[in-house]
Amino acid sequence: MFLHRVSRQLLTANTVFSVKTLRCLNIAFGRFETEIIDKWKQKFASENVSEIENSIKYILEHVIEQKETLTERKNDQKITLTKEQLNRFEQLCECRMARMPVQYIIGEWDFCDLELKMRPPVFICRPESEELVELILQQCDDKLTMRFLEVGCGSGAISLALLHSLPKAQCIAIDQSGYACNLTLENATNLELNGRIKILKHKLTNESEIPEVEGKLDLIVSNPPYVPTNDLKVLAPEISLYEDLRALDGGPDGLNIIRYILTFASKRLKLQGHLWLEVDPSHPPLIEEYLQENKSNLNLKFVAAYKDMFGKDRFVEIMKI
Known part of the structure; x- marks a missing residue:
C-alpha cells in the first residue's frame, strides 16, 4: 500500500538511486564503538523503528564525515570515534527513536545527483x-x-x-x-x-x-x-x-x-x-x-x-x- 511504502522510502531513497556509497558499517570499528552500534540496533528493534541498518548507516556516516571521509580510509584501518562524535551519534539516534526521518536528522539528501x-x-x-x-x-x-x-x-x-x-x-x-x-x-x-x-x-x-x-x-x-x-x-x-x-x-x-x-x-x-x-x-x-x-x-x-x-x-x- 502506498502509505506504508512511503515510510520505507523515507530511508531507502539513496539505496534505490545510490549516489554516494555508504561503507561505514563495512569498516572495522573498535570494540567500544561496535557495542554502541549494537545497543542502538537493539533499541530500534524494540521500538519497531523501520530500516534499522540504513538508519544507523546514514547517521554514522553523517557523524564521521564531520571529521573525516570514510572512503579515504583503508579497510584494515579501525575507526575510533571521539567522545564528541559518540555523543552526537547517540543524540541523532534518539531523534530516530522519536521517528524523525533520517533526511531531517542529517539535514540533507541526494536527488538526481544533487545534494539538497x-x-x-x-x-x-x-x-x-x-x-x-x-x-x-x-x-x-x-x-x-x-x-x-x-x-x-x-x-x-x-x-x-x-x-x-x-x-x-x-x-x-x-x-x-x-x-x-x-x-x-x-x-x-x-x-x-x-x-x-x-x-x-x-x-x-x-x-x-x-x-x-x-x-x-x-x-x-x-x-x-x-x-x-x-x-x-x-x-x-x-x-x-x-x-x-x-x-x-x-x-x-x-x-x-x-x-x-x-x-x-x-x-x-x-x-x-x-x-x-x-x-x-x-x-x-x-x-x-x-x-x-x-x-x-x-x-x-x-x-x-x-x-x-x-x-x-x-x-x-x-x-x-
Missing part, C-alpha cells in the same frame, strides 16, 4: 520523483530555451534537477508553504541555479491565477498532494509527526489539487505543451475520464500513464491541444 538541504516540515522528495524527472528529460531538448512551472516545489528537488540538466530552461516554482519556498531558494543558491528560478509563495485553487506568470508555458510539472484525506489517519509516524500534511492531503478522493492544476494548465500551457503529474496508482483512469468529460472546456489530452520502479501507474502525461 532538508528541514522539517518541508516535504521529503521520494525516489519516484527522480523517475518523473527522467521521463521529462527524455522528451526535452537541452539545447532549446523553455519555461516551466512546478506546482508544489517543496525542497525544490524536481525544479532544480530539471534546471541542472536543461541549461537554457527558466523555472517558476510555487508552494503554499513559506518554509518550502525558503528551502527551495537555499538549495537553488547552493547549486548556483538561483538565477534561473523564480520562487513564489502561492496556493493554487480552482479560480487562481498567478500574476507573476506571464505568457504561455512549455511545461508544467507537479507532485501534488494526492493522498485521500481519510488515509492521513494511517500515515506512518515519520510522516504524520514531521512532514507538512498539506503537501499530502488531496481531499476526499485525492484529486482536489490535481483538478486545480488541470484547470490552470488548460489556460497557461502552450499548444502541445505538456503537463506531468505524479499521482496515486488509482488516479490515471480517473484523470483520463475527467479529461474526456471536460474535453471541450479544458482542451487537454491524456497521453499516457507510466509505471514507477514498483510497477505502479505513478506518472501521467497530458498535452494541451
Whole structure:
C-alpha cells in the first residue's frame, strides 16, 4: 500500500538511486564503538523503528564525515570515534527513536545527483520523483530555451534537477508553504541555479491565477498532494509527526489539487505543451475520464500513464491541444 511504502522510502531513497556509497558499517570499528552500534540496533528493534541498518548507516556516516571521509580510509584501518562524535551519534539516534526521518536528522539528501538541504516540515522528495524527472528529460531538448512551472516545489528537488540538466530552461516554482519556498531558494543558491528560478509563495485553487506568470508555458510539472484525506489517519509516524500534511492531503478522493492544476494548465500551457503529474496508482483512469468529460472546456489530452520502479501507474502525461 502506498502509505506504508512511503515510510520505507523515507530511508531507502539513496539505496534505490545510490549516489554516494555508504561503507561505514563495512569498516572495522573498535570494540567500544561496535557495542554502541549494537545497543542502538537493539533499541530500534524494540521500538519497531523501520530500516534499522540504513538508519544507523546514514547517521554514522553523517557523524564521521564531520571529521573525516570514510572512503579515504583503508579497510584494515579501525575507526575510533571521539567522545564528541559518540555523543552526537547517540543524540541523532534518539531523534530516530522519536521517528524523525533520517533526511531531517542529517539535514540533507541526494536527488538526481544533487545534494539538497532538508528541514522539517518541508516535504521529503521520494525516489519516484527522480523517475518523473527522467521521463521529462527524455522528451526535452537541452539545447532549446523553455519555461516551466512546478506546482508544489517543496525542497525544490524536481525544479532544480530539471534546471541542472536543461541549461537554457527558466523555472517558476510555487508552494503554499513559506518554509518550502525558503528551502527551495537555499538549495537553488547552493547549486548556483538561483538565477534561473523564480520562487513564489502561492496556493493554487480552482479560480487562481498567478500574476507573476506571464505568457504561455512549455511545461508544467507537479507532485501534488494526492493522498485521500481519510488515509492521513494511517500515515506512518515519520510522516504524520514531521512532514507538512498539506503537501499530502488531496481531499476526499485525492484529486482536489490535481483538478486545480488541470484547470490552470488548460489556460497557461502552450499548444502541445505538456503537463506531468505524479499521482496515486488509482488516479490515471480517473484523470483520463475527467479529461474526456471536460474535453471541450479544458482542451487537454491524456497521453499516457507510466509505471514507477514498483510497477505502479505513478506518472501521467497530458498535452494541451
